[in-house]
Amino acid sequence: MSSVTGPTGMGMASRLYLRYRRLRKQLAILAAVVGPGIIVMVADNDAGGVTTYMLSGAYYRYSFIWIVLLLGPVAYVCQEMTVRLGVMTKRGHAQAIFEAFGPFWGWFSLTDLTLTDCLTITTEFIGMTMAMAVFGIPPWFTEVVVISFIMLLLLNGRYWTWEKIVLAICVVNMIYVPVVFFIHPDAGAIFRTGVVPGFPEGFGGPVIFLIMATIGTTIAPWMIFFQQSSVVDKGLKKRDVPFARWDTAIGSAFTVVTAIALIIIATVYFGGDRSLTSAGQAAGLLMPLHPYVGTILAIGLFDAGLIGALSVSLASSWAVGEVFGWSHSLNDRLGQAKWFNVFRLSIMVIAGGIVLIPRAPLGVITLFVQVIAVTLLPAALVFLIVLLNQEELVGSYKNTRAQNIMAGSIVGVILTLSTLYAVGTIFPHLFGG
Amino acid sequence: MSWIHDAAEKIRGINRRYAVPRIRLSRGTKVVLVILRIYLLTLVGLLLYSLVTRLGY
Numbered sequence: 225m226s227s228v229t230g231p232t233g234m235g236m237a238s239r240l241y242l243r244y245r246r247l248r249k250q251l252a253i254l255a256a257v258v259g260p261g262i263i264v265m266v267a268d269n270d271a272g273g274v275t276t277y278m279l280s281g282a283y284y285r286y287s288f289i290w291i292v293l294l295l296g297p298v299a300y301v302c303q304e305m306t307v308r309l310g311v312m313t314k315r316g317h318a319q320a321i322f323e324a325f326g327p328f329w330g331w332f333s334l335t336d337l338t339l340t341d342c343l344t345i346t347t348e349f350i351g352m353t354m355a356m357a358v359f360g361i362p363p364w365f366t367e368v369v370v371i372s373f374i375m376l377l378l379l380n381g382r383y384w385t386w387e388k389i390v391l392a393i394c395v396v397n398m399i400y401v402p403v404v405f406f407i408h409p410d411a412g413a414i415f416r417t418g419v420v421p422g423f424p425e426g427f428g429g430p431v432i433f434l435i436m437a438t439i440g441t442t443i444a445p446w447m448i449f450f451q452q453s454s455v456v457d458k459g460l461k462k463r464d465v466p467f468a469r470w471d472t473a474i475g476s477a478f479t480v481v482t483a484i485a486l487i488i489i490a491t492v493y494f495g496g497d498r499s500l501t502s503a504g505q506a507a508g509l510l511m512p513l514h515p516y517v518g519t520i521l522a523i524g525l526f527d528a529g530l531i532g533a534l535s536v537s538l539a540s541s542w543a544v545g546e547v548f549g550w551s552h553s554l555n556d557r558l559g560q561a562k563w564f565n566v567f568r569l570s571i572m573v574i575a576g577g578i579v580l581i582p583r584a585p586l587g588v589i590t591l592f593v594q595v596i597a598v599t600l601l602p603a604a605l606v607f608l609i610v611l612l613n614q615e616e617l618v619g620s621y622k623n624t625r626a627q628n629i630m631a632g633s634i635v636g637v638i639l640t641l642s643t644l645y646a647v648g649t650i651f652p653h654l655f656g657g
Numbered sequence: 658m659s660w661i662h663d664a665a666e667k668i669r670g671i672n673r674r675y676a677v678p679r680i681r682l683s684r685g686t687k688v689v690l691v692i693l694r695i696y697l698l699t700l701v702g703l704l705l706y707s708l709v710t711r712l713g714y
Contacts, residue, residue: 322675325690330675332697547671596704603693610689614680646700650707 250467257467258474259387260454263535264303264447265475266394269482270532271351272344272593273441274525275503277483280434281490282500284425289418289484291435295442296480298634300472305608305631306448307468308621310455313611317452318543321607324614329603334543336600338571341446341540343593345533345575350586352529353579354504358511358522366526367576374534375569381557383457390534396527398478399520400485407517409488418487436645442479443638445600446539448608453542457553465621493517533572541568601642605635 269277280288306317313320318337322330352370353363377386417424423431451472460468493510494500500509503525510518538554545552545564552564578584609631612623623631682690 322671324678324680326678327672327675328694329690330671548667603697606689606693610682610686611680617680643696643700647703650703 253464254467254470257460257464258471259391260451260458260460261303261307261468261471261473262394262475262478263387263390263531264451264454265299265472265479266397266482267450267531267535268299268442268444268447268479269397269486269528270344270348270441270536271503271525271529272347272532273483274351274486274528276434276437276441277486278490278494278503278506279500280438281487282494282497282506283434284431285491285495286414286418286487287422287424288434288438289414289487290421291438292442292480292483292487293419295439296476299442299447299479300476301627301630301634302443302605302608303447303451303472303476304469305612305623305627306452307455307460307465307472308618309608309611310452311460311462311465311468312618312621314456315452316456316542316546317449317604317607319546320452320611322547324611324617325607329607330547333600333603333607334547336596336603337445337449337543338540340593340597340600341536342571342575343589343596344444344446344536345572346578346586346589347593348529348532348536349576349579350529351502351504352526352533354502355507355522355526355529357504358507358518364580367580370530370533371569371572371576373530374537374572375558375565377534378554378558378565381555381560383554386554387458390531393527393531393534394478397524397531398482399524399527400482400489403517403520404485404488407489407492409492414488418484432644433648436641436648439638439641440597440645443601444597445604446536446597448604449543450535450539453539453546457542457555462621489517489521533575537568537572540571541565602635602639605631605638609635 277288277292309320310316315323318330318334321333349367349370353366356366357363377389380386425431455468490500490506493514494506500506503521507518507522507525510521512518541564542552544550544567545561548563550563550567551561553561556564558565578589579586609623609628612618612621612631613628615622
């Protein structure tokens with residue numbers, strides 16, 4: 225007892241109290257800083273991502289779980305660099321490229337990003353309309369409601385409000401996780417065939433293609449542009465960097481957990497079924513047999529498409545706004561950032577319009593969106609590493625040798641695989657597709 | 658058609674503003690950028706070829 229009431233005990237009590245206060249203060253700062261990292265990572269599991277994970281579960285059961293587990297840290301390494309670059313330069317990625325590398329690379333990045341984003345939003349609308357079609361809602365109605373909602377979010381003219389609403393939408397993306405506990409998957413099989421690395425049916429053909437699609441959906445160019453601009457718009461400072469790293473790490477964990485849940489659900493209900501082509505189709509097939517799971521799958525797919533459309537449309541609008549010198553902050557009211565909002569509305573209307581065109585080549589669009597993204601990804605990652613090595617730009621937040629080796633290795637692997645993926649998409653016969 | 662003229666002027670202005678890269682690139686980085694340029698041009702060429710043949714033009 226003396227150690228509690230005596231001078232030593234008092235010291236320990238006050239130390240504990242101080243530690244508790246410091247922890248509380250740090251948690252409060254973390255709560256204020258979280259946002260860009262979680263949003264970008266959750267948006268990573270967009271409509272295209274949900275379909276990719278569903279197909280990998282349906283085609284190869286649990287075998288891709290270890291790849292998803294590996295990709296979580298890889299996505300963290302790439303996105304963490306955008307945090308440091310954004311905080312230190314106070315520039316979005318597009319503007320940073322223009323300033324550092326000149327107009328050729330600037331225009332290339334901006335054009336490719338805008339094209340990719342427009343096509344990606346098309347795939348988000350395909351996912352959302354398919355999900356709502358399960359409930360009998362016509363595609364045009366879904367699109368009008370979604371576009372109106374996205375634009376209405378800007379009415380408030382405050383980044384903070386926008387971010388908190390989007391974070392709430394992000395929570396819905398985790399809807400798949402509780403399902404896993406109710407469908408009783410084979411835990412032994414998950415560890416045996418999912419966590420232990422291996423390639424089903426060898427390393428070739430469609431396996432390579434699906435692995436590349438998984439990488440393509442986990443690390444995308446728009447994510448780099450989005451998080452850097454988001455960090456700048458939010459006004460994060462140098463002292464916020466450690467918390468922004470946590471934000472990115474938490475987001476990365478969320479995305480991995482959701483992706484694994486999707487693979488498990490797909491394995492349980494469609495394991496071995498090679499006729500499945502999309503998450504929307506999966507939701508429709510499950511409705512008559514397992515209405516609760518079908519409903520959750522449809523809601524989750526709609527939510528994934530919504531987060532994707534919200535974030536991807538912002539990534540290119542921020543980028544174009546920075547370069548053209550338009551007012552481009554979410555803290556600006558609708559009228560203040562007129563061109564920024566007109567641009568954002570335009571790409572959503574174009575993307576939504578493409579989905580509604582009768583007999584539009586949606587399959588070709590879905591396929592090519594990944595390839596076009598692949599053309600931008602190596603450039604965006606190389607620029608990121610080069611910029612993070614400029615001491616005059618990022619000061620003490622310059623990449624360390626270890627960070628360069630890690631980032632360089634990631635770029636090397638992604639470059640090789642994404643090139644194979646692009647070539648495989650363009651010439652499917654090369655991989656026996 | 659004055660908006661086309663305005664847009665072209667705006668783009669020229671952007672090109673002028675960013676004409677001189679603001680960071681000093683090492684020889685290695687310059688070589689990487691040239692390789693990247695060739696890689697991207699090849700990929701874009703293949704992509705356009707495939708798109709045209711797939712859409713049946």
